[in-house]
Amino acid sequence: MARKKKIEYHSYTEGTVRYMSCMVCGNYERVGESAIGVKCSNCIMKTMMNQYPLEDKSYKPTGRPAGWHWMTEFVDKDGKVFHKGKEQPKLKGTLKPTKVTPPKKTKRRTKEEMLVAQYNKKKAALKKAVKKQKDFLNHELGDK
Ligand SMILES: [Zn+2]
Numbered sequence: 001m002a003r004k005k006k007i008e009y010h011s012y013t014e015g016t017v018r019y020m021s022c023m024v025c026g027n028y029e030r031v032g033e034s035a036i037g038v039k040c041s042n043c044i045m046k047t048m049m050n051q052y053p054l055e056d057k058s059y060k061p062t063g064r065p066a067g068w069h070w071m072t073e074f075v076d077k078d079g080k081v082f083h084k085g086k087e088q089p090k091l092k093g094t095l096k097p098t099k100v101t102p103p104k105k106t107k108r109r110t111k112e113e114m115l116v117a118q119y120n121k122k123k124a125a126l127k128k129a130v131k132k133q134k135d136f137l138n139h140e141l142g143d144k
Helices: 041-051 111-143
Strands: 011-014 017-021 028-031 081-083
């Protein structure tokens, strides 16, 4: 009997579901009928991670403020000049670095302050509504 040379990954069916051995780690993975080779989700994940490393691994803080590339002119610490995010090599070192001011920390309101503000807002809205109603009534009465 002639043996097939084609590599076939081991598979088996359970009811109507076909499982095939992962070509990397050997774990069984649910596959379609036509599958001839499969990578399990773990191995796919691993491949993905290698191809697209997580952001925090490749992320290097530039020290530039958020939105610096929208600025008409931004001068980096090392003297690089950018106009709307585009480096202007000719201008390098001719300008003072743009001062980066850290964003102001907004004072956190306490829960109570927030409730008071909410209450005042409601009160103002209510007052307005009442006034509107009164105006309407006055108008109606005045007409007659
Ligand atoms: Zn695998």
